[in-house]
Amino acid sequence: MAGGIRLQGITKRYPLAEGEIRALDGLSLFFPKGSFTVVLGRSGSGKTTLLRLLAGLEEPTEGRILFSEDVRRGGRCGDGVGIVFQEPRLMPWLTVEDNVAFALKGRLEDAEIAARTTSILALLGMETFRSAYPDQLSGGMAQRVALGRTLAFDPEVILMDEPLGALDYFTRRRLQGEIAGLHRETGKTFLLVTHDVEEALALGDRVVVLEAGRVTDCFCIPFDRPRETGCPEFLPLRRRVLESIAGEQCLTGGH
Amino acid sequence: MAGMEKSQSWVGAGSEGEGTFFPASFGLAGGLLFPLAALIVWWIGSSLGLWNAFLLPSPAGVTRAAVKLAASGELLHHILSSALRIAWGFSLSCLTAFPLGVLLGVRPGLGRFFNPTLEFLRHVPPLALLPMLILWFGIGEASKTAVIVLATFFPVFLNTVDGVSRCDRKLIEVGRTLGLTERERFLRIILPSSLPSVLTGLRLGLGYSWRALIGAELIAASSGLGYLIHDAQALSRSDVIVVAILVMGVLGALTDDLFFRLARRLVPWRGEGRRGGRN
Numbered sequence: 359m360a361g362g363i364r365l366q367g368i369t370k371r372y373p374l375a376e377g378e379i380r381a382l383d384g385l386s387l388f389f390p391k392g393s394f395t396v397v398l399g400r401s402g403s404g405k406t407t408l409l410r411l412l413a414g415l416e417e418p419t420e421g422r423i424l425f426s427e428d429v430r431r432g433g434r435c436g437d438g439v440g441i442v443f444q445e446p447r448l449m450p451w452l453t454v455e456d457n458v459a460f461a462l463k464g465r466l467e468d469a470e471i472a473a474r475t476t477s478i479l480a481l482l483g484m485e486t487f488r489s490a491y492p493d494q495l496s497g498g499m500a501q502r503v504a505l506g507r508t509l510a511f512d513p514e515v516i517l518m519d520e521p522l523g524a525l526d527y528f529t530r531r532r533l534q535g536e537i538a539g540l541h542r543e544t545g546k547t548f549l550l551v552t553h554d555v556e557e558a559l560a561l562g563d564r565v566v567v568l569e570a571g572r573v574t575d576c577f578c579i580p581f582d583r584p585r586e587t588g589c590p591e592f593l594p595l596r597r598r599v600l601e602s603i604a605g606e607q608c609l610t611g612g613h
Numbered sequence: 614m615a616g617m618e619k620s621q622s623w624v625g626a627g628s629e630g631e632g633t634f635f636p637a638s639f640g641l642a643g644g645l646l647f648p649l650a651a652l653i654v655w656w657i658g659s660s661l662g663l664w665n666a667f668l669l670p671s672p673a674g675v676t677r678a679a680v681k682l683a684a685s686g687e688l689l690h691h692i693l694s695s696a697l698r699i700a701w702g703f704s705l706s707c708l709t710a711f712p713l714g715v716l717l718g719v720r721p722g723l724g725r726f727f728n729p730t731l732e733f734l735r736h737v738p739p740l741a742l743l744p745m746l747i748l749w750f751g752i753g754e755a756s757k758t759a760v761i762v763l764a765t766f767f768p769v770f771l772n773t774v775d776g777v778s779r780c781d782r783k784l785i786e787v788g789r790t791l792g793l794t795e796r797e798r799f800l801r802i803i804l805p806s807s808l809p810s811v812l813t814g815l816r817l818g819l820g821y822s823w824r825a826l827i828g829a830e831l832i833a834a835s836s837g838l839g840y841l842i843h844d845a846q847a848l849s850r851s852d853v854i855v856v857a858i859l860v861m862g863v864l865g866a867l868t869d870d871l872f873f874r875l876a877r878r879l880v881p882w883r884g885e886g887r888r889g890g891r892n
């Protein structure tokens with residue numbers, strides 16, 4: 359059978375002072391092993407909630423999340439789901455190196471931790487900052503370290519919650535390229551959520567549009583990465599995605 | 614335009630720009646400005662006989678008293694017995710305040726059992742309890758130790774609770790997603806993140822221990838710097854009192870500085886360490 363993560367009728371409700379809010383509303387989705395899915399939605403559409411459920415930080419109110427054998431979540435290192443949050447969330451008292459090694463301490467031999475950390479720092483181009491503290495890093499570097507920490511954990515599935523949202527345009531473009539490269543090299547299952555249409559087009563095999571906790575559309579992006587989303591062949595696709603998420607009036611309203 | 618950008622007239626908050634009026638490099642020398650000025654005024658005033666030497670003895674008289682006290686070993690004896698009391702009392706205080714602070718930090722629900730009692734005790738000055746403490750523990754070391762424990766418990770306790778309970782939930786979540794057990798999350802996330810607060814509490818506590826101890830020694834002791842003052846008062850030796858005051862100030866500042874350096878070494882990620890805190 360095809361490996362991956364299957365969501366079956368996932369609903370997540372949060373109680374409010376009066377009534378409740380449906381952050382996710384009967385969501386059914388399948389993320390095949392090794393795929394790169396981008397979930398695109400406006401803020402408040404339920405993207406973060408979706409990732410928190412997948413990461414096991416919260417339980418669904420209704421529905422089930424099924425992991426195939428080869429991606430099952432467990433406490434053990436190298437087994438399960440890793441998440442990169444919107445903010446780097448680095449431990450301020452640890453150096454870059456120790457932050458990357460955070461999940462490995464006490465689980466692997468010191469020599470192996472050092473080797474793995476070194477190779478990840480090299481992969482991310484952060485060797486020169488290995489003994490820096492988080493408050494000495496720029497936003498882009500901090501987010502790289504956060505990514506490195508998740509990579510070191512070596513999960514089968516990597517979730518990313520608008521990881522580049524707080525970065526400037528150039529850093530964002532560069533890190534998008536790095537994330538695409540990581541997906542190619544590791545062959546892991548990537549799931550990135552964003553509100554940025556360009557980012558979705560640049561990264562996903564598939565773009566799932568989420569609105570008010572429901573999937574309203576789904577697009578396959580049949581181009582090789584790295585992609586130049588300014589190319590003419592992207593125009594019709596971009597238009598369709600924009601229409602889907604923003605509605606026709608928003609596209610023409612500006613002119 | 615290009616020429617203007619190159620000109621030297623641009624002044625900003627750069628490496629030496631911080632506090633342009635008193636340059637940062639003034640450092641320790643700058644800190645000695647006021648003591649030196651006071652010493653000069655004191656010296657001139659005394660030599661001109663502007664005040665009665667009994668009210669404020671001359672620098673020379675104080676120096677003579679200090680040398681005599683130091684040479685006889687009396688000064689060291691008093692310093693050591695005060696320091697020993699602080700070492701005992703402060704250790705005992707930390708051994709109770711830190712674990713209790715951690716407990717209430719991770720289990721805030723327990724607060725409703727402890728808080729009213731602690732809130733009551735916090736507002737009773739330790740010295741006010743001294744008569745009772747002497748009644749219970751006698752005039753010996755135990756009553757002094759108890760005063761120090763009472764004086765230092767709250768800064769350590771409250772800052773520990775603060776540090777532990779205010780650990781960023783987001784960091785704890787990181788631990789959960791990386792497969793850390795609850796025990797590991799406590800040891801590797803909550804405790805280290807509370808360290809700056811805990812150190813602030815220890816530092817405040819250390820400062821309070823001096824003040825409370827000297828008070829206790831003034832009232833009931835047969836050794837220690839407080840006793841030295843008390844004894845000198847009885848003998849009308851204002852020069853000895855001034856010596857004791859100077860020693861206390863210097864010792865207090867030195868301990869604090871030592872502690873501050875230690876804290877900065879333990880908490881290298883906080884550039885400067887933290888002043889302030891709860892008490």
Ligand SMILES: Nc1ncnc2c1ncn2[C@@H]1O[C@H](COP(=O)(O)OP(=O)(O)O)[C@@H](O)[C@H]1O
Nearest residue numbers: 372379381399400401402403404405406407408
């Ligand atoms: N812990 C919570 N308690 C109450 N409401 C929440 C909570 N988390 C999210 N929500 C609500 O659920 C909806 C979806 O939120 P979220 O998943 O954060 O959206 P997104 O990440 O797409 O911006 C929002 O309306 C938000 O206010």
Ligand SMILES: [Mg+2]
Nearest residue numbers: 405406407519
């Ligand atoms: Mg979000």
